[in-house]
Amino acid sequence: MKRKNIFLIFLCLALIIVPFIINKDGAYEGADAQADALIYEINPEYEPWAESLWEPPSGEVESFLFAAQAAVGAGFIGYFVGKKKGQVVKGNKSI
Template sequence: MKPIAKNAILLVIVVVLSFGPLFIAHNAEFAGADAQASTAISTLNPNYTPWFTPLWEPPSGEIESFLFALQAAIGSGFVFYFIGLSKGKYNASKREQT
């Protein structure tokens, strides 16, 4: 199998795994630590007012969770790209020495 076809198949699998849960559980409530923290703070101090308000809030918790996961995936992509690049450079320099 050609590398381009393999990468395309892997990309389709990633997209299906990313968006699949949004379609399967479209009425589910995905609550995170932020919602739990807000509840705990309002329980401890009912008069608490936040320091600022967000510029934009996602329309649902699912989209917020998806954006958080996307941010983590992009960040890990950069990290592992540079790890792979370093490993490739190291292997190339070892081959040149022999």
Template sequence: MKKSTKIFILLLLVALVVVPLKLLPDAEFSGADGEAEGVIQQIAPSYEPWFEPLIEPASGEIESFLFALQAAIGASVIAYYLGYRKASKKNA
């Protein structure tokens, strides 16, 4: 990998991770599930969910870990597929 590519990746990571945290120090980062629940309670206060989670994580950290693990597995599958396609085209 070229040195300029490594520098670009490093700057991209800084821009995507550090800059938002510095610009929004008091921001509350929450997921879409919590936002949707709030809107549903405003629209229909008597609504009862018809499904409960099969497994409730013990803490928010475990929930975040499981979400990150799910994202990593998905990214790995996509990367494998793209690499497989590129190699099969190269060998054809």
């Protein structure tokens, strides 16, 4: 079991690092920025019809909020899956 976990950790690290090695000069930006650029390229006179209710004071705060949202979502999913798995084991049911 330990070898399997170590292999999975190295696989995850490879999936994170390899794209940066393959595309060294790549512009890694969010889909929102790419969409904005494409919209203004298609229609330079475009004016957004809605504005954000609150603008984060910096990019770091925005990144933190995004990461926190992802962590809460992953925690919820992990809790739900673990609870269901525990119910299956207690009930002696097979998946």
